[in-house]
Amino acid sequence: MEANGPKEEDNRRQVIPGPTNPMVTPLLSDLYQFSMAYAYWKAGKNNERAVFDLYFRKNPFGGEYTIFAGLEECIRFIANFKFKEEEIAFIQASLPKTCEDGFYDYLRGIDCSDVEVYAVSEGSVVFPKVPLMRVEGPIAVVQLLETSFLNLINYASLVTTNAARHRSVAGKSKILLEFGLRRAQVVEGPDGGIGASKYSYLGGFDATSNVEAGRLFGIPVRGTHSHAFVSSFMSPDEIMEKSLQTRDGSSTCEDFVSLVQTWLSKIKRSHVLRGIFGETNQSELAAFTSYALAFPNNFLALVDTYDIGSEIMLLRFVMRSGIPNFCAVALALNDLGYKAIGIRLDSGDLAYLSCESRKFFRTIEKEFRVPDFGKMGITASNDLNEETLDALNKQGHEVDSFGIGTYLVTCYAQAALGCVFKLVEINNQPRIKLSEDVSKVSIPCKKRCYRLYGKEGYPLVDIMTGENEPPPKVAERILCRHPFNESKRAYVVPQRVEELLKCFWPGSPDKPREELPPLKMIRSRCSNQLEQMRPDHVRRLNPTPYKVSVSAKLYDFIHFLWLNEAPVGELQ
């Protein structure tokens, strides 16, 4: 990390805006943080310097990786952390009356200028036990940040990971649309929804249906029409304004409705398609025609409103009404120089229906010599999730883009990531939290964390060391030990060493603060890091756990502390 004077200066002066949601205030916290702050203050301990690690214990979704997200919002939160008078009044009303007034003066004075945050870069691939954030500062202040940090990191990382997993199973060539707003866990507000859109994009989605998320974060916004739109029409007779200019503006088709009807008859009479369908639904035809008149350059139609009867009838009926109606409108548009975008399927057997639709489009391409009509876009959107995408791949399908909602944003397969915030050092004294369950034992000490890369360029192992240990060196052998299992250890000769925890707050001339990159850059980091992983760590089925280790010195120290803290059992 070389110093570069002027940049640091800018960086130090940079004004960091508050959290995206104005409701994220210092009061967005558990009462016990304030109770503890008072007890610390009362005991004169409030300024004791504490180090907390924020980490999780288990990768979600049965996988072996997690994407870290939510950091920018944390930094925006602490950069603007300051109590308002009305907030202090409410805290005072919530704590016992016996609490001394001096405490509220103390609260009035605090901010986060004396707090240091070291964190992994947002969008990074991360693993259990390794701190995502190391937060150091006066114990009372740092405790006041705990709930907000957990709240801002937990869901963000969970939904980003979920999105990345969906991207991984869908493959790079598919378009993934996030459609989750109406199902997101939001209540009185959009945050589940807004956040879900932001972090789905970060994890590899291409666009969202959520307009507000588009506005706030610059995410592409997409959408077409609903079934209600189709059923709100009765028949093409009700379309009053029937004219449509050609795309180049050179002339006007005075009766687009008739042009559509003409095409529908041609399709029906066609030798190749003959007999496939009889009468198409007139309400649907009217809706498609109207939609095309409104969006001649963006015609994308939901083709399964009239999906009734048995599954077999359904297949036949989409093919008998939705698809021919769509094709008639698309061909009429084509006559005027417009290119339809495609169809959306929202029910039924998506693999089969997409293949049948593709065949129909290809037949139209050949039959009426419309170049590229066979490549018409097919979007699918019925309660999709990682498993159904995988099943579609196995069955074979012709879907180009997927609209994914409920399962993505509610993280149905795993409702919480379970990050924790543990005290690892106070007044330079390391602290360990023991537990009957070894996976819940915390790793003590203020630490540094490194990712060691091998010859092939893959990350091999993450290693945690004490703060003052010399860092691992390229081409130099280092012993990596499992933190709790004596027999698990390995020598590693790293080809590259990356320090994971970087200074994000507040920064100083000799420890410049990391920039908060734009969302698109965080998104690229996420996809680059995933590509860099050895494939067996990130595959869906039976992924190999990535190794997380401690240095020999830290290992010895952990076990020394452990023995010191744990009482000796008595067998009776």
Added chain:
Amino acid sequence: MEANGPKEEDNRRQVIPGPTNPMVTPLLSDLYQFSMAYAYWKAGKNNERAVFDLYFRKNPFGGEYTIFAGLEECIRFIANFKFKEEEIAFIQASLPKTCEDGFYDYLRGIDCSDVEVYAVSEGSVVFPKVPLMRVEGPIAVVQLLETSFLNLINYASLVTTNAARHRSVAGKSKILLEFGLRRAQVVEGPDGGIGASKYSYLGGFDATSNVEAGRLFGIPVRGTHSHAFVSSFMSPDEIMEKSLQTRDGSSTCEDFVSLVQTWLSKIKRSHVLRGIFGETNQSELAAFTSYALAFPNNFLALVDTYDIGSEIMLLRFVMRSGIPNFCAVALALNDLGYKAIGIRLDSGDLAYLSCESRKFFRTIEKEFRVPDFGKMGITASNDLNEETLDALNKQGHEVDSFGIGTYLVTCYAQAALGCVFKLVEINNQPRIKLSEDVSKVSIPCKKRCYRLYGKEGYPLVDIMTGENEPPPKVAERILCRHPFNESKRAYVVPQRVEELLKCFWPGSPDKPREELPPLKMIRSRCSNQLEQMRPDHVRRLNPTPYKVSVSAKLYDFIHFLWLNEAPVGELQ
């Protein structure tokens, strides 16, 4: 509904504030609602009068009831529905450039004065298929409300139902605390958390740990301290300020730390307790003593920080350190006239530990003649959910209050309620949405809904009728039909008839608008309604489905429409 002039007047003039979260704006919507609004406008259909029903299809959590919540936020949303210039600019940037400017002028002009909302009262017990809200108005405007309404109702109703189920299994006498903020689905903001707290309270919880929710909604706020607080202390030697006044202020104990040590020795030496423990943990003792000095009237201690070793050792160790340390401090407080609140257990076998703790407290009560010490409060809080509460009940336990977080607020057992918003009528023409899946067929027509009560006072059945059918009458026989199953029908002679859908917006002199009651009243409605249900509908195991029906006339009409819309299959 009798008219009462002056009240209506007030009610009409009442200013309804905006949504709790300022991010709930008309832009918090799916793009396709705007695409459709444009297509409606372009087709001259935007002012066609449409009726939509908002309902769900299946009760959550394997139960047979749901609590309706989120209505107030919906009404606050539409009462203030108006586009800002910058919002219109963003919509314009998101829709195709070909969209005409007139549409944006149209958007500038719209509000919800021409929209009518009829809804079930918030906090009511509700059932699948029966509309929770009936929204009528210009089709383009009503469509623009869809996403927001679904977003505001879905999670609110889900978490309220979840809370009500937890209350039901915990029993009336227990205190239920919502501890979910750090796990809520929130991202960039607290809404999951804020809403989770509000709706958990509505569903029957007593308090929340979330300070901001307490401030916004007047919910009682609770909390104690964490494990980190305990591990931040080293030993009682570090406590500087040792004096504590007696509760009545008559005198001061100059060395409270010594008083605690004296009690700890007495407990150790006690004949009855002798040999139960050796040395207690000094860091823990220091933390408890400090906490008591800070909160002499509110001493509640987390007693399982030092829970190490095997499960058997753990039981023994809580009993050997946490409990005796707590008792020493509680007894010292008792000397000065203070009454400790109790302990919190956050790990291990809660049934067994709570019973053992209770025994210890009772022994102390007898041994040292401290009245009521045996009734010391016991709070439990380790990943609790409906199932674990049920298991605790079966094992037998001594817990007085439960702190419930992750499973409550993330609705782990069911991540979404799946409300839908379906067009049922346009321009007085009923519309039906058919589906291969009968449970997905919508019930057409603008409807009225009633709950019919039997002799015992229990609700018997909900019935939907056409808008202009005469309402069911008390003591008059009426045929209730299953909407789709011909053979399921029953005559009912109601003893009481309750109309479910009431006017919540905008109201008029002859249809006065319902008041939006305070949260506490909604909470009472919820618990009253649940008590009124026949017990077998609301029990946990194999509950009986509650019946939902349509009138004979509506049944016939549905099936007439169905036959009309559905194509006749062809067997080939």
